[in-house]
Structure formats: structure tokens, C-alpha cells
Amino acid sequence: MADEVTLLDFWASPFGIRVRIALAEKGVKYEYSEQNLKNKSALLLQMNPVYKKIPTLIHNGRSVCESLIIVQYVDDAWKANAPFLPSDPHQRAQTRFWADFIDKKVFEITKKIWTAKGEELEGAKKDFIECLKLLEGELGEKPYFGGENLGYVDVAFVPFYCWFYAYETCGKFSIEAECPKIIAWAKRCMKKESVSRSLEDPKKVYEFVLELRKRLGVD
Amino acid sequence: MDEREYNMAEEVKVFSTWASPFALRVIWALKLKGVEFDTVHEDLINKSPLLLQYNPIHKKVPVLVHDGKVICESLVILEYIDETWKQNPLLPEDPHQKANARFWAKFGDDKVMQSIGGGVLLKEGKEQEEGFAASMENLKYLEDEIRGKKFFGGETIGLADIALGWLAHYLDIVEEIVGLKLIDQEKFPSLAAWKQEFANAPIIRENWPDRDKLATKYVAMREANLGKGTPK
Numbered sequence A: 001m002a003d004e005v006t007l008l009d010f011w012a013s014p015f016g017i018r019v020r021i022a023l024a025e026k027g028v029k030y031e032y033s034e035q036n037l038k039n040k041s042a043l044l045l046q047m048n049p050v051y052k053k054i055p056t057l058i059h060n061g062r063s064v065c066e067s068l069i070i071v072q073y074v075d076d077a078w079k080a081n082a083p084f085l086p087s088d089p090h091q092r093a094q095t096r097f098w099a100d101f102i103d104k105k106v107f108e109i110t111k112k113i114w115t116a117k118g119e120e121l122e123g124a125k126k127d128f129i130e131c132l133k134l135l136e137g138e139l140g141e142k143p144y145f146g147g148e149n150l151g152y153v154d155v156a157f158v159p160f161y162c163w164f165y166a167y168e169t170c171g172k173f174s175i176e177a178e179c180p181k182i183i184a185w186a187k188r189c190m191k192k193e194s195v196s197r198s199l200e201d202p203k204k205v206y207e208f209v210l211e212l213r214k215r216l217g218v219d
Numbered sequence B: 001m002d003e004r005e006y007n008m009a010e011e012v013k014v015f016s017t018w019a020s021p022f023a024l025r026v027i028w029a030l031k032l033k034g035v036e037f038d039t040v041h042e043d044l045i046n047k048s049p050l051l052l053q054y055n056p057i058h059k060k061v062p063v064l065v066h067d068g069k070v071i072c073e074s075l076v077i078l079e080y081i082d083e084t085w086k087q088n089p090l091l092p093e094d095p096h097q098k099a100n101a102r103f104w105a106k107f108g109d110d111k112v113m114q115s116i117g118g119g120v121l122l123k124e125g126k127e128q129e130e131g132f133a134a135s136m137e138n139l140k141y142l143e144d145e146i147r148g149k150k151f152f153g154g155e156t157i158g159l160a161d162i163a164l165g166w167l168a169h170y171l172d173i174v175e176e177i178v179g180l181k182l183i184d185q186e187k188f189p190s191l192a193a194w195k196q197e198f199a200n201a202p203i204i205r206e207n208w209p210d211r212d213k214l215a216t217k218y219v220a221m222r223e224a225n226l227g228k229g230t231p232k
Helices: A014-025 A042-047 A067-077 A089-115 A118-139 A152-171 A180-190 A202-216 B021-032 B049-054 B074-084 B095-121 B125-146 B159-168 B170-178 B189-199 B211-227
Strands: A005-009 A031-034 A056-059 A062-065 B012-016 B038-041 B063-066 B069-072
Touching: A005 A014, A005 A042, A014 A067, A014 A152, A042 A056, A056 A067, A062 A067, A062 B095, A067 A089, A067 A152, A067 B095, A089 A118, A089 A152, A089 A202, A089 B069, A089 B074, A118 A152, A118 A180, A152 A180, A152 A202, B012 B021, B012 B049, B021 B074, B021 B159, B049 B063, B063 B074, B069 B074, B074 B095, B074 B159, B095 B125, B095 B159, B095 B170, B095 B211, B125 B189, B159 B170, B159 B189, B170 B211
Parallel strands: A005 A031, B012 B038
Antiparallel strands: A005 A056, A056 A062, B012 B063, B063 B069
16 A cells, blocks of 8 residues: 655755655655656656646646645645644634735745846835735744644745745845844744755755846846 | 624624625635625725725735634635535545645636636737637636536535636626637537536526626726727
């Protein structure tokens, strides 16, 4: 009755990192399969025909797509330990709301930070800091968004931490100066093996972002 | 002391607008589960202080308030409703089927609504052609998913049906305004059948917003958007 788990992923993707953290938290053994996004594999196209994107999880031959849906799936399928969502429905709703906020607002803004210039860039930086301050408010005095342990929102957001150096260097600003609580939270998360092993080296990510900028003709 | 504190009955309020397909999802879910609630009608041009207090981040409808607990974002609200009132479940127990339902609900919002609303209703000429092509691609994925099933949820209405349900009424109005057929019976027979089934289902059929009012609103939206373009 051995589980066969494969993760189709791309090393730098914060969305992929979410799933890596989730699987690590649950102690799930899986095969990591690095995908070439410029030349997508037949397996990726077969397992994620609608979006053709990573991350895509394959569990005993069946695929699950979309990172937050995958994280919830991992939570449902491996119930025995480390629950990501609280048990109270209202708290679960709050948790889902903030993860949705990260996807709807935060991610779009961060793209602008490393692609935009001038006024657009300044606007994006301002919006980003505003979002981080809202997240700081939600975190409050808790060690993690999930309370005493890593939860759904921590898993949803901490992957972006390894992209912060790229944002700061491209945008010429310091996130820690504006939002020290978020940085403190991220560093606390990094003390967990599931997180430190899943996040990529920020300098490597920055090199990758420079390549992307060249490809997109940003300069 | 508020006399309501002595009242054991639950207090459920939905902040909505007459036209919002997102608020409609919440109303459907509550009615399908037989939950009594009050509706607070909002005017989006003149949002109530209470709405802004309850949803300071997005400032949108729907908002659900259950015994003082506030929940925002329609898909988040649907899952809350399903977890709180367990009769007539909207999501299956099986983790993979659950993930699948969530996937199609999200696909509806991220892709289908974008391509039809943003790409077809609000555009013309070449841009509309592209929007139409994208919409047809998206509808094909839905066709493949619904084939062989009565509802996306199987035998009964589920989360994905509720999320995609706007297609069974709002889409007709869009099609009439732009003069294009999207859910064509010949191209998408299973999806067309689902549309009929869903539109006429008990509870669903009693709660559609007024067609003519919607048409007026959408025509205005389309004209406003096209009017924003550069002069020809």
C-alpha cells in the first residue's frame, strides 16, 4: 500500500516551494521532478492539461493542480500529523482568506517590483509594504500565522521570503526597515527544517530574476 | 444588555447586491442547506460603513456575518457554510474529489469569468475575437469535465456548480448583448445540458436576478469600457 508521490516543479517557483514545505511537514516521501518550462514534458501536459504549469502533484497516478489546492489536498490526504488548518470553521475561513489575499494581491505586486521602473515601481513598492503591514497585523504577537506551529498561511507566504533579496535589489529598498515583524517571522520559519530545506538560495533566485528581466527586455 | 444575547437562534446576515453573481453563490448555498438569513442590500456606489468595517481589505460583497463572525470572499464563504451546516454537503469527503471541485471553482473565476467578462463583453473587434477564442478554449475544458455527469458535483449540486452557476443565466445576457453564442448546444452538448439542469433546479431557479435589469447594467458596462478607448 505504498504511496507513490511525484512533484512536478521548478526550483525557483515560490508556488512549488509551498508544496515542498507541505510535503516535508507531513513527512511524505516523494520524487521531485524538475521541469523544463521552456520545453514542457509530456507528463506535465498530461497531468495538468488545463494550465500546463507547475507545481503539479501526482499521487498514486492522480494529479492535483494549483499550489494552494495542492497544499489543502496534502493536509486532507495525510491527516495524521501537522494539520495546516485549524479545526474551527471561522478560523479556517480567516486562514483561507489570508492565503487568498496573498495570491490575489501580493503576488501580482511582487511581479511589478522586479519588472517595472520609475513611478510604476515606486507604486508597487508602496503597495507591497502596505500588504506586508496588513499581514503583520494578522500575525500579531503569534510566532506563526498558524499560531504555535506552521499553518496554511505560513506555508502560503514564506516561500516568497527567498525572493525578498531579488525584490530589494531590483527595487532598491529594505523590507526589514519597513516590516521588521515579517522578517522576524520569516527567520523563525527558516529554523524549521521543512522550510529551510525547501526555500532556495536568495542569491541564486536573484541571478534567475536578472535572467528573466533580460528575457523580458526590462534591462 | 442586548436582548439578542438571550436569543438562541442563529443570526445570519448576507451583505449583497442584486446583480452580484458572487453574492448569489452565498444565497444559493444557504438556501440549499435550509439556513435562514437576512439580506443586507448594498449599493456599491455608496457602500455602507458596516460593509467597509466588515471587509476593509476588499470592500466588496458578499460578506457573511454569522453570530458576529465575519467571513469575506465568496469561495471562502462557501467552504465556511459547508463546514458549519453539514446537511446537503457541497464538497465530497474524498480528498482528491474535493481538490477537483476546488480546482474547477477556481478555474471558473480565474479563467472563464475573465475571458467571457473581460474578453468578450467588454471588448470589440480583434480583442473580442481573441477573448472569444480564449472563452471557447475554457468552455471546452468545462465540457470535458461535465461529460457524463448531471452536475459538476455528481448527482447533486456541489461547490463547482455553485461557483460556475452564473453561466446558467448571466451568460445568456452577455450572448444577447454581443451577438455571439458561447455555450453552443452543438459544440458543448454536455455543458448546455448542465446549464439547463442547473438553471431549473429547485432554489436556483427561484433566485435569478432580473434579466432586463442585468442587460441594462451590462450594456452600460460595455459602453463605458469601449468608450474609454482611443477615438477612431
